[in-house]
Amino acid sequence: MSNGMTARRLESIILPYTDTPQRTNFLATDALVLILLIPALSRLLSSLQQASNLPSTEEELGFLSDLLQSKELHALFKVHNKVISNGNSDKFFPMLSTSMDVMADVLEELISRPHMSEDCKELFYLLQKPHVQGLLCAHDSVAQKDYYPHLPEIPQEADEDEETIKIVQLVKSNEPLGATIKTDEATGKIVIARVMHGGAADRSGLIHVGDEVVEVNNINVEGKTPNDVLQILQNSEGTITFKLVPADGKLNARESKVRVRAHFDYNAATDPYIPCKEAGLDFNKGDVLHIVSQDDAYWWQARREGDRNMRAGLIPSRALQERRIIYERTQISKDGDDAENDDFDREQIATYEEVAKLYPRPGIYRPIVLIGAPGVGRNELKRRLIDTDPDKYKTPTPWSTFFLFSTDTSRPMKPGEVNGKEYFFVTREQMEEDIENTKFIEFGEYKGNLYGTSSESVKAIVNTGKVCILNPHYQALKMLRIPQLKPYIIYIKPPELDVLKETRNANHARSTFDVNNSRGFTDEEFNDIIKSAARIEFLYDHFFDETIVNADLAIAFSQLLTAANRVETEPLWVPASWVQ
Numbered sequence: 123m124s125n126g127m128t129a130r131r132l133e134s135i136i137l138p139y140t141d142t143p144q145r146t147n148f149l150a151t152d153a154l155v156l157i158l159l160i161p162a163l164s165r166l167l168s169s170l171q172q173a174s175n176l177p178s179t180e181e182e183l184g185f186l187s188d189l190l191q192s193k194e195l196h197a198l199f200k201v202h203n204k205v206i207s208n209g210n211s212d213k214f215f216p217m218l219s220t221s222m223d224v225m226a227d228v229l230e231e232l233i234s235r236p237h238m239s240e241d242c243k244e245l246f247y248l249l250q251k252p253h254v255q256g257l258l259c260a261h262d263s264v265a266q267k268d269y270y271p272h273l274p275e276i277p278q279e280a281d282e283d284e285e286t287i288k289i290v291q292l293v294k295s296n297e298p299l300g301a302t303i304k305t306d307e308a309t310g311k312i313v314i315a316r317v318m319h320g321g322a323a324d325r326s327g328l329i330h331v332g333d334e335v336v337e338v339n340n341i342n343v344e345g346k347t348p349n350d351v352l353q354i355l356q357n358s359e360g361t362i363t364f365k366l367v368p369a370d371g372k373l374n375a376r377e378s379k380v381r382v383r384a385h386f387d388y389n390a391a392t393d394p395y396i397p398c399k400e401a402g403l404d405f406n407k408g409d410v411l412h413i414v415s416q417d418d419a420y421w422w423q424a425r426r427e428g429d430r431n432m433r434a435g436l437i438p439s440r441a442l443q444e445r446r447i448i449y450e451r452t453q454i455s456k457d458g459d460d461a462e463n464d465d466f467d468r469e470q471i472a473t474y475e476e477v478a479k480l481y482p483r484p485g486i487y488r489p490i491v492l493i494g495a496p497g498v499g500r501n502e503l504k505r506r507l508i509d510t511d512p513d514k515y516k517t518p519t520p521w522s523t524f525f526l527f528s529t530d531t532s533r534p535m536k537p538g539e540v541n542g543k544e545y546f547f548v549t550r551e552q553m554e555e556d557i558e559n560t561k562f563i564e565f566g567e568y569k570g571n572l573y574g575t576s577s578e579s580v581k582a583i584v585n586t587g588k589v590c591i592l593n594p595h596y597q598a599l600k601m602l603r604i605p606q607l608k609p610y611i612i613y614i615k616p617p618e619l620d621v622l623k624e625t626r627n628a629n630h631a632r633s634t635f636d637v638n639n640s641r642g643f644t645d646e647e648f649n650d651i652i653k654s655a656a657r658i659e660f661l662y663d664h665f666f667d668e669t670i671v672n673a674d675l676a677i678a679f680s681q682l683l684t685a686a687n688r689v690e691t692e693p694l695w696v697p698a699s700w701v702q
């Protein structure tokens with residue numbers, strides 16, 4: 123990737139002085155940080171006791187001295203220390219950090235009900251009590267580790283003639299500082315390039331992006347490179363002191379709440395463009411990421427959802443990743459070896475999709491959609507699922523055109539056929555009009571008649587409190603994946619070719635490529651299944667909520683049952699627009 127993509131901006135992570143000279147990486151290395159707040163306060167207290175000659179009033183000194191000795195302040199410190207030490211323990215880990223949002227969802231859900239049971243009424247009443255809300259709010263603050271003091275900015279108007287300097291003392295602890303430095307291109311000075319959200323520097327509230335580093339341990343860093351500064355840090359022992367010129371009036375912004383699902387794998391170590399590899403966050407396709415900052419157009423800060431590490435890492439922004447994909451595609455089409463793949467649907471560039479949690483709604487079940495290559499076994503799995511509870515799992519009745527009493531038709535309504543049972547019968551004109559108006563998820567023509575599945579039939583099943591199960595053609599996905607239907611999409615993947623052949627032949631599987639279903643699959647058909655599966659994955663894998671490999675039928679089916687159960691009972695990530 124060249125051609126003016128992003129100039130690589132070199133940054134160095136501020137690493138602590140370590141006991142061992144090898145600095146392996148950002149995450150694994152011992153580090154400094156922790157503001158010497160308590161020792162500083164004790165020092166202040168003892169100097170106050172000796173400082174009768176300070177130019178302050180008796181009253182002011184008395185107040186300060188009382189405050190510092192007060193039981194309340196000491197109790198607060200104890201709580202603070204306890205929270206910090208518990209925060210480092212694996213025993214205590216919040217299940218979620220957004221209980222206020224859940225509460226709002228529950229209230230909204232309750233209020234929308236025409237009738238409320240006594241239990242619901244009590245819950246509704248309780249959740250509105252200020253002390254319950256206060257408790258949940260406090261819970262979320264602790265879960266988000268939002269209890270560090272955010273110190274006010276040094277006033278701009280103070281000492282206009284003098285440069286304001288802040289002195290930050292740090293001590294070694296078990297985590298990295300969570301900040302990077304670079305040489306400012308305009309001034310040539312060393313500045314703080316980035317403060318990682320949730321990292322030690324961020325939580326201290328004392329180090330901000332743009333702060334100029336003047337001295338490190340009394341060594342002036344003017345004219346030095348970031349690497350020289352790292353060297354000083356590495357050679358230092360014990361407490362370390364930074365002398366910083368604060369950046370102009372800014373506090374670190376609060377975290378954004380955006381969650382995205384990643385549609386690509388990312389490995390910072392192999393990314394030549396990341397400004398600081400050690401600060402990168404690796405992730406896999408399908409991971410949900412909490413984007414905590416989008417301040418930089420090219421490098422976002424993110425945490426993996428559910429990760430206990432509160433320090434954010436750098437990931438490529440959507441804009442940057444899209445440019446990379448476009449560039450890669452132009453390279454591929456230049457090489458001309460992938461012409462087959464740039465047809466329909468590849469206009470979509472899947473990078474990140476904003477997601478939110480959808481909570482199960484009693485009596486309203488998400489449709490389950492089985493997608494896969496023809497012949498892979500979707501009908502078989504669907505049939506087995508329906509057999510477990512035919513009252514609960516329903517498949518939509520298809521629509522068909524017919525020409526009643528006409529002599530030249532191929533599909534008259536047969537005697538004994540009931541409209542709405544095997545098919546909903548409709549005139550061709552009506553069906554063509556409905557297709558035009560995108561009322562059909564999928565449709566096709568067979569022997570002169572149109573057949574199709576309408577989104578209304580899916581909705582009808584959902585509205586009667588049943589679980590709708592479908593196995594449409596994969597091109598139907600775009601029509602299905604809409605907020606009104608909220609489907610859960612399971613991709614049924616074939617196993618490796620030899621396992622596919624072996625399992626199907628052992629089971630005397632009937633080929634679906636044969637209209638009469640009267641023979642087994644040929645080798646060519648097995649190959650076609652594998653080929654078309656690869657194509658479906660290439661085009662649509664960013665739509666899949668889950669993948670089940672259909673090797674052993676019993677195992678695949680039990681995975682499908684588990685998935686169906688999960689969809690009914692667990693909050694799951696869906697496109698954010700579905701829950702707004």
Ligand SMILES: Nc1ncnc2c1ncn2[C@@H]1O[C@H](COP(=O)(O)OP(=O)(O)OP(=O)(O)O)[C@@H](O)[C@H]1O
Pocket residue numbers: 494495496497498499500501502503625626629630631632633634635672673674675676678
């Ligand atoms: N895991 C498996 N092991 C052995 N046989 C299987 C397995 N899964 C499905 N089969 C058999 O393979 C054949 C084709 O399966 P099925 O009809 O479910 O395919 P399909 O994906 O619905 O195909 P199409 O989309 O073309 O209708 C059936 O005879 C089925 O019993």
